[in-house]
Amino acid sequence: MWVLCHMELRDMLQSLQFDNSFVRRLPADPEVGARRRQVHKALYSRVAPTQVKSPRLIAYSREVTALVGIDEADTAAPHFAHVFGGNVLLDGMQPYAANYGGHQFGHWAGQLGDGRAITLGETLNAQGERWELQLKGAGPTPYSRTADGRAVLRSSIREFLCSEAMHHLGVPTTRALSLVATGEPVVRDMFYDGRAAPEPGAIVCRVAPSFIRFGNFELPAARGDTDLLRQLVYFTITRDFPELLIDGVPPIAEAQHAAWFMTVCERTARLVAHWMRVGFVHGVMNTDNMSIIGLTIDYGPYGWVDNFDLEWTPNTTDAENRRYRFGQQPQIAYWNLTRLANALLPLFATDALLQAGLEKYVQTFDATYREHIAAKLGLAKCSEDDVEMMHSLYGLLQSAEVDMTLFFRALSGVNPAAPDLALFAHAFYDERKRTAAAPDFTAWLCRYGARIQADALAPDARVTRMQRANPRYVLRNYLAQLAIERAEQGDDTGVHELLEVLRRPYDDQPGRDAFSERRPDWARERAGCSMLSCSS
Numbered sequence: 001m002w003v004l005c006h007m008e009l010r011d012m013l014q015s016l017q018f019d020n021s022f023v024r025r026l027p028a029d030p031e032v033g034a035r036r037r038q039v040h041k042a043l044y045s046r047v048a049p050t051q052v053k054s055p056r057l058i059a060y061s062r063e064v065t066a067l068v069g070i071d072e073a074d075t076a077a078p079h080f081a082h083v084f085g086g087n088v089l090l091d092g093m094q095p096y097a098a099n100y101g102g103h104q105f106g107h108w109a110g111q112l113g114d115g116r117a118i119t120l121g122e123t124l125n126a127q128g129e130r131w132e133l134q135l136k137g138a139g140p141t142p143y144s145r146t147a148d149g150r151a152v153l154r155s156s157i158r159e160f161l162c163s164e165a166m167h168h169l170g171v172p173t174t175r176a177l178s179l180v181a182t183g184e185p186v187v188r189d190m191f192y193d194g195r196a197a198p199e200p201g202a203i204v205c206r207v208a209p210s211f212i213r214f215g216n217f218e219l220p221a222a223r224g225d226t227d228l229l230r231q232l233v234y235f236t237i238t239r240d241f242p243e244l245l246i247d248g249v250p251p252i253a254e255a256q257h258a259a260w261f262m263t264v265c266e267r268t269a270r271l272v273a274h275w276m277r278v279g280f281v282h283g284v285m286n287t288d289n290m291s292i293i294g295l296t297i298d299y300g301p302y303g304w305v306d307n308f309d310l311e312w313t314p315n316t317t318d319a320e321n322r323r324y325r326f327g328q329q330p331q332i333a334y335w336n337l338t339r340l341a342n343a344l345l346p347l348f349a350t351d352a353l354l355q356a357g358l359e360k361y362v363q364t365f366d367a368t369y370r371e372h373i374a375a376k377l378g379l380a381k382c383s384e385d386d387v388e389m390m391h392s393l394y395g396l397l398q399s400a401e402v403d404m405t406l407f408f409r410a411l412s413g414v415n416p417a418a419p420d421l422a423l424f425a426h427a428f429y430d431e432r433k434r435t436a437a438a439p440d441f442t443a444w445l446c447r448y449g450a451r452i453q454a455d456a457l458a459p460d461a462r463v464t465r466m467q468r469a470n471p472r473y474v475l476r477n478y479l480a481q482l483a484i485e486r487a488e489q490g491d492d493t494g495v496h497e498l499l500e501v502l503r504r505p506y507d508d509q510p511g512r513d514a515f516s517e518r519r520p521d522w523a524r525e526r527a528g529c530s531m532l533s534c535s536s
C-alpha cells in the first residue's frame, strides 16, 4: 500500500480530517491486497484502489463538497481527479473493502463483499459530522470474485445523478461527491448476448455516514460467528445510532439491541414510503443493497415510473418474476428485515422483540404512507376514505397509462368547484385510453374536488403542500440515457444540466420544460430508457 502526498495536494485538501473508526475498531483480514478469497473472522480487508490511466473530473456535487469540507475551488485542480479516481491516497486515508453477504433474489448467496467499492476513509467535518468516502469502480478487491472491480461510465452517471436527485427530493440516500472518467476501457456484455464490447470506465465517489448493509450482519450470522456479529452490532449502534445510547451504558443488553432493530425497521419503512411517493423503483432490493441506516444505496438497474404501473420493474434480470416491481417494494423491504432479524436472533433469548420491530415496520410504513397520501392530495389529514380514494386513483392511472409525475404535479391546479380533465391531457400516453377512461377520471376528480372543498386546509396551503410532495422534475430514465449518450461522445454538459435541474425538483424552473415532459415514444422500449440490464 502506498501513500503519495504532493505538497500541493496536502495544501489543497488539507481541510480533510480522517477518523477511520471502521478499520480502527473492527477486526481486519490479516492478508492485505486483492487476491480473491473467502474471508473469515474479519469484517473487512485492506486494499488500495488500482491506479487508472488518465483520470478526468466529469462532474461534482457542490453540496457534497461543502458537506465533507472540501473547498469548491479544489475541484478545479487536476489532482482532485487523481484523488477521486483512486490514483493518490491522502494522508489519513486507509482504504478497505467491506466483507458482507446477502440474499439475492430471495436466496442466500454467501460471501459477496465490496467487489468494486473501496472506502478511502471517514472524514469529520467542521460540525463533527462523519462522512465516509467510498470509490465505486476503483479496481479489484478480495470480494471481486470473477469480475474486474470496475464500473462503466453509463452506470456511474446514473449513480452520480440519482444520488443527488434523491437527496434533493427529500429521500434518504447515499450522496455522490464526484464522477471521474478513468480514461480506460471496461469490457461489458451489456445485453448478456455474448457481444461484449469496451465502454468508457468511470468512478463515483459516494459519501454516507455509514455504508453498512443488512448483509454485513447476515454473513457472520450465517457462519455461526456470533462474536463477530456482536462486535459489528456494538460498533454500529455506537457509531451510527448515537441517539440510542444511554449515558455510560454500553449497548450490549437485549433491550438495547431491540431498540436498535426497531429503529432500523422504522427507517426502512420511511425510506420505502418515500420511494412510493416519488415513483422510484430500486430494481435490486437484495439484502446486500439495504442500508442499515435506511438510505437508498447501490444505484444499479433502478428506474423511475413514467406511466403509473405497480407491476413495472426496470431490471431485465427480474423481468420474469418481477420480484422487485414498483408495487412490491414495501413487502420486499419487510422480507429483507426478516432476514436481518434472523441474523440477529443469536443476540436474543426469543424472537419476541424482533417480531415487535417487524410490527413497527408495518405501523411506520402505514403511517408514513398516509402522510404522503395527505401531502400528495393536499389534505390536512388522511382518513380511511382518503386511502381508498388514492387507491382508486392508482387503479385509473394504471389502466389508462397515465404519467405519475405529470398527473400529480398538475393535480394542485384543479379547481375543486369545477374539475376539468383537460388539465391532465399532457399526462396521458395513449389517446384511446384517455377517451375511454375520461368518464371515470371525471367522476374521480369530482369526488376529489368535493373532498378538498370540505378539507381544513386553505387553498394556498394546499397547493404549497402538494407542490412539496409532487416533484416537477425527476430523473426519468430517458433523460439519464440522453445525458449518457452525450457523455460517451465526450460532451459532459448533459450531465451538468441534469444535475442542476434536479437540485430543485419541486420548483417550476422557467425554460426547463424539456426536463419535465413525458417519456417520448422512441424511449418506450429502448435499452436504458425502459429496461436496464444489471451490467454495469
Ligand code: AMP
Pocket (backbone or CB within 6 Å): 112, 113, 114, 115, 116, 117, 143, 144, 145, 147, 148, 149, 150, 151, 284, 288, 289, 298, 300, 536
Ligand atoms: P450489486 O448487484 O451491484 O449490488 O452487486 C452484487 C455483488 O457483486 C457485490 O458484491 C458487488 O461488489 C459485486 N460486483 C458487481 N459488479 C462488480 C464488478 N464489476 N467487479 C467486482 N465486483 C462486482
Ligand code: MG
Pocket (backbone or CB within 6 Å): 288, 289, 298
Ligand atoms: Mg450491491
